[in-house]
Amino acid sequence: MSDKKMQVVFASAEAAPFVKTGGLGDVAGSLPRALVAAGADVIVMVPKYGTIASEYTDRMEHVADFYVSLGWRNEYCGLERLVIDGVTYLFIDNERYFKRDYPYGFFDDGERFAFFSKAVTESLQHLPEGFQCDVLHCNDWHTALAPVFLREFYQGLPLYERVKTVFSIHNIAFQGQYADTILNDILGMAHIPNAARQLRCDERSINYMQGALDYSDAITTVSPSYAWEIQTPEYGEGLDGILRRRSNVLSGILNGIDTDAWNPATDPMIHANYSAADMSGKKACKAALQEELGLEVRDDRPLMVMVTRLTRQKGMDLVTYALDRILSGGVQVAVLGTGDYEEPMRYFANKYPGTCAARITFDNALSHRMYAGADMFLMPSLFEPCGLSQMIAMRYGTLPVVRETGGLRDTVAPYNQFTGEGTGFTFANFNGDEMGDAVFRGARLYWDDHAAWDQLVQNAMAADFSWVRSADEYMNLYHNLHPEIDITKPEPVVQEPEPAEPTAVEAEPAAPAPEPAVTEAEPAPKTEQAAEPADDAKAEAPAKAEEPAPKTEPATEPAKKTAAKKATASKTAAKKPAARKTAATKSTATKAAEKPAAKATATKPAASKAAATKTTAAKATATKPTTKATASKATAAKNTAKKPSTASATKTATKSTATKAAPAKAAATKTTADKPATAAATAPKATSAKTAPKAAAAKTAPAKASTSKAATSSAAKATAKPAAPKATAAKAAAPKAAAQDSSAATPADKPAPKAKSVSAAKRTTRKR
Ligand code: ADP
Numbered sequence: 001m002s003d004k005k006m007q008v009v010f011a012s013a014e015a016a017p018f019v020k021t022g023g024l025g026d027v028a029g030s031l032p033r034a035l036v037a038a039g040a041d042v043i044v045m046v047p048k049y050g051t052i053a054s055e056y057t058d059r060m061e062h063v064a065d066f067y068v069s070l071g072w073r074n075e076y077c078g079l080e081r082l083v084i085d086g087v088t089y090l091f092i093d094n095e096r097y098f099k100r101d102y103p104y105g106f107f108d109d110g111e112r113f114a115f116f117s118k119a120v121t122e123s124l125q126h127l128p129e130g131f132q133c134d135v136l137h138c139n140d141w142h143t144a145l146a147p148v149f150l151r152e153f154y155q156g157l158p159l160y161e162r163v164k165t166v167f168s169i170h171n172i173a174f175q176g177q178y179a180d181t182i183l184n185d186i187l188g189m190a191h192i193p194n195a196a197r198q199l200r201c202d203e204r205s206i207n208y209m210q211g212a213l214d215y216s217d218a219i220t221t222v223s224p225s226y227a228w229e230i231q232t233p234e235y236g237e238g239l240d241g242i243l244r245r246r247s248n249v250l251s252g253i254l255n256g257i258d259t260d261a262w263n264p265a266t267d268p269m270i271h272a273n274y275s276a277a278d279m280s281g282k283k284a285c286k287a288a289l290q291e292e293l294g295l296e297v298r299d300d301r302p303l304m305v306m307v308t309r310l311t312r313q314k315g316m317d318l319v320t321y322a323l324d325r326i327l328s329g330g331v332q333v334a335v336l337g338t339g340d341y342e343e344p345m346r347y348f349a350n351k352y353p354g355t356c357a358a359r360i361t362f363d364n365a366l367s368h369r370m371y372a373g374a375d376m377f378l379m380p381s382l383f384e385p386c387g388l389s390q391m392i393a394m395r396y397g398t399l400p401v402v403r404e405t406g407g408l409r410d411t412v413a414p415y416n417q418f419t420g421e422g423t424g425f426t427f428a429n430f431n432g433d434e435m436g437d438a439v440f441r442g443a444r445l446y447w448d449d450h451a452a453w454d455q456l457v458q459n460a461m462a463a464d465f466s467w468v469r470s471a472d473e474y475m476n477l478y479h480n481l482h483p484e485i486d487i488t489k490p491e492p493v494v495q496e497p498e499p500a501e502p503t504a505v506e507a508e509p510a511a512p513a514p515e516p517a518v519t520e521a522e523p524a525p526k527t528e529q530a531a532e533p534a535d536d537a538k539a540e541a542p543a544k545a546e547e548p549a550p551k552t553e554p555a556t557e558p559a560k561k562t563a564a565k566k567a568t569a570s571k572t573a574a575k576k577p578a579a580r581k582t583a584a585t586k587s588t589a590t591k592a593a594e595k596p597a598a599k600a601t602a603t604k605p606a607a608s609k610a611a612a613t614k615t616t617a618a619k620a621t622a623t624k625p626t627t628k629a630t631a632s633k634a635t636a637a638k639n640t641a642k643k644p645s646t647a648s649a650t651k652t653a654t655k656s657t658a659t660k661a662a663p664a665k666a667a668a669t670k671t672t673a674d675k676p677a678t679a680a681a682t683a684p685k686a687t688s689a690k691t692a693p694k695a696a697a698a699k700t701a702p703a704k705a706s707t708s709k710a711a712t713s714s715a716a717k718a719t720a721k722p723a724a725p726k727a728t729a730a731k732a733a734a735p736k737a738a739a740q741d742s743s744a745a746t747p748a749d750k751p752a753p754k755a756k757s758v759s760a761a762k763r764t765t766r767k768r
Contacts, residue, residue, distance in 0.1 A: 006478050006485050007041040008032075008135045009127070011120045013113065013142035015044055015089070018052045019103055022309070023255070023388050024140060024170045027222070030258045034471035036086040039489050040478070041131060045120050047112075048080055048091035050099035056082060060091060064126040068119050070111070071188040077119045079126055088128065092119045110178040111186050113208070117145035125159060132159075134485060135478045137166045141176030144212035145187070151215050152195050164481035167216035169209070171385050172230050172237045173313065176208030177201060201238070213242045217481055219250045220474075222386035223407030227252030235383055253474060254410055255386040256467035262371075262392045269368035274397075276461040279454075282372065282397055289373025293334050293357035301355075302446040303332045304376040304401070304439065307367045307389055310339030310360075315380030315403060320344045321432030322439070327352045331443050333378075336370055338362055371396040376442050380427075380435045384408045390424070394460035399453075400424035401438050411465070415445065420452055423460040 014020055016029030032042040048057075060080035067074045078093030092098070097112040106112065120143060124133050138146050147165040154160040183199065183206055184190035198214045201207040213219060221227045227250055229235035231243045243250055260266075264282070265275040271288035274281025283299065290297045304326075308314045320341065327333060327348065334357040335345050345358035359366060371377070377393035379402045386407030390400040394412075402408040404426045415422035427438040445453050479487045 004132075004134075004485055005039065005041045006134055006475065006482065006487055007043075007131055008035060008137055008478065009043050009045060009120070009124065009133045010035075010137045010139075011045045011117075011143040011146060012139040013047065013116070014103060015046045018046060018056055018089070018091075019049050021103060023222075023386065026258070026388055027170065027255055028139065030256065030467050031471065031474070032087045033085050034256070034467035035474060037468070038471040038475045039487055040475065043088045043090055043127065043131060043133075045090050045092060045123065047098040047103070047116055048078075048093040049103055050095075051101060051103075052091075063090070063128070064123075065093075066122065066126065068115065068122050069188065070115055070118055071182075071184065071186045073186075075115055075119075077115075077122065079123060081128070088131075090123065090127075092116060092123070094119070110176065110182055110208075113142040113176065114145055114182070114186050117143050117208075118149050120146050121149045121154060124154075124163065133163050134482050135164050135166055137168065137474075138212060138216070139168045140170045141174055141209045141212075143167075144176060144208040146212075147215040147217075148189075148195060148199065148211040152189065152192055162482075164217045164478075165215065166218045166220060166477065166481070167212040169219065169221040169226075169230065169385070172209070172221075172235070172239060173383075175210065175237065175239070177205050178208075180204055180206045182206070207239075210239060210242060213239060213246060217249065218477055219243070219246060220477065221250070221252050222255045223384075223410045224252035224254065225409045226383075226385045226406035229383070229406060251477065252410075253470055253477070254407060255388060255391075256470045257388055257391045257395065257465050259395065259466050262368075262395050264372055264396050267368055267372065269365045270372040271369065274372075276397070276458055279397065279457070285369065285373040286375070287373075289334070289369055290332070292369070293359070294354065295332050295334065295357055296354045300447075301330060301332045302375045302443045303334065303373065304378050304442075305333070305370045305374040305398075306335045306337065306378045307370055308335075308337045308379070310335070310337045310341035310345065312340070313382050313384075314339075315382055315430070315435070316341040316344075317382075318380045318430065318432045318435045319378065320348075322436040323348050323356070325436050326439050327355050329440060329443070331376075331439060332356070334370060334374070335359070336361070336363060336366055371398055374398045375446060376401055376425075376439070378439065379403075379408060380430075381405055381408060382430055387411070391463075391465040394423055394463050395465065397457045397461045399442060399456055399460055401435075401442055402426050403430065403435070404428045411463075413459075415441065415456060417452070420455050421459065422456055423463055424456075 010028065010032050012024060012028035014025040014028060015032075016025045019025060020029065028044060028046070032044050035042050048060075057080075060082050062078060063081045064079040066077055068077045069075075075096075076094055080091040080093055082089045082091070094115065097108075097115055100106065117138075120136070120138075124136070127133065136146060136150065138144060144167065147167060150160060150163065150165060180200060183196055187195075187199075187206075189195040189199070195211075196206075199206040199208075199211045201210055221230060226235075230237075231240050231247060231250075233240050236243060264270065265273050267273060270281075270285055272281035272284040274285070286299065286303060287297050289295075290303065295301075295303070306314075306319070310316055314337075316339075323333065332355050333348070336359045337345075338360055342358075342360045345360065348356045349358040371392050374393070374396075375398060377390060377398045377400045379387060379390050379393075379400055381387065381403055382405070384403075384406040387402075390402055390408055391411055393400050400408075400412050400423070402412050402424060404414075409426070412424040412426055413422045414426040415424065425438045425442040427434040445456070475487045479485065
């Protein structure tokens, strides 16, 4: 191992706070900082857009300039440097390409981002003194050609020999597909058969992202479930064949959110601050939001919001289908967004004054107020690579109602009415009635069972969505590409609270002895009414009486079964623990301890504390024995034992309960007769939601971690005490579908969103 730090060049078409149109900007704005905290040296390369605020451009320092060849062109490229929070930003300067009023949506985007990719690659020769790029990490199609250029034009130059490439898919729907004439005219690659073949997606087109998938050393996407989904024709947008072929280097690493910027306890943009310990401010936020939006100010109405692009991807078809039912059923709805569904939203706002509000704009401050003031957050996406909004909502104690897809499935644990576990409400199929049922499961709980609702809110707020966990996983990935570089974080000389004389309680259990965590779990946290609540759903809400009676809603049985079903189904989202490096395990362990701690700590505070501060080695030993003991159990429990990432934390303590309850629920699930309308659709769900992830689990070949470690740790997690479980720990190693590449991927055409307004145009075309 060398002493060299992992040096990473992170290339992205956007990065907050300089330029952001959505999730990619958030990620590129936060992840590099987290990587630096994890011990890497990071340079972020972003185009120097004309829209970057002068507060930043004024501070940029010109460090280099050179020319980049692009087909027959020779284009100027300047490098402007800015250092913020330990991260060095190098802005790629070329006014002809980037001095425009918006990042994307121009006729020459193919040329602009081919230039950007080539400039990034060329720039590796002009990095600051002492920075020797180990990993070139590219993001989405805008940077997809960099790995291709690097191998075709720069391979062989000593400086580039050691550079490994990582390509991250943030949304596979946007691939950068262009007429193949640019192969010669712009890329200058027509004469390289290998490149031409691997970029070509049909007889007339080439596909940038396809090139990256073939040329990169490692591929990631932003959630474990999405990593699996994009290997299927249903979600792969024509690239599933290549992804299956390259599944051995594909993994899903969940995004995080900026927990400082999104913090209800300190957020200056919301009406009143609050925290999990004192939720009174949230009530004030709700009343203020209702007033601001012109909704009836009353607490007996659950307020559900959406903050989103109004596009098909975000499930707007389902929303427009089910909104009459939802609004007439006594649920208030407020939408903030722009896009293709602006008119329908205005229509509903006019039709249900006082109950529905639509703000057709992009407004960051209002989004904060909506996350804080709402009770529920609706996100019924058709597909969702990761999704940040649902995580933000949970951070604000706003329970998400989501479709079980991609990152939504990995971050939202469905409410289990029998155990009280969960962080939100979920449904499986892209079906308006199922979505409506899920909404009313939430509403019913809000109306009928305050204790259970409050517990769910607590669960949601305790979930760990910080970047620390993700950064550790990326570091592990980089380390796999450069095993000679040590990425172990220097031991943070902890202020060991090791009191010389242990307190009475702490005295003995201080040892990391593998606690019979399983037994601790017994006292199932369930709330009494587990048995009946859903049944009396018919009774409808109290609000019901005075409001236009809900038509059909009360998901009586559906509610019950789905809850049970979800509990089981969701668990199948086989996750594989990332557990690997000391650093990785350590940082997350502490976090994870927070949640189960509610239970576990109550019983043995000393033990959990000790466990949390233990070294990895100690942990390893501590969990080993238990691991074995529970291995068979975990296996037996199969899909019931695993839960969506966030769930894993909560689960730990109640693990045994979950495992036990599952079979019973499974049985219940059987009878799930649902509504006739959804019945048919339910069938495929069973396959996609359960079988698939299970299969994935089966093959989760240790993409990175040492097999045994990874394999055992998931079991260990199930039993181990609070220290072991990582909140999201269950980092599913990308499910590997060992399949052959079915050759040429079909070109996926991206539906060109038609702009309804300037803002809409901007939002909807942004990633193209
Ligand atoms: P996307 O697919 O659009 O990237 P994400 O959920 O990953 O979806 O991220 C969306 C981000 O953009 C969130 O931070 C969300 O709050 C924000 N956002 C979306 N629409 C709006 C809007 N109209 N006003 C303010 N913020 C918005």
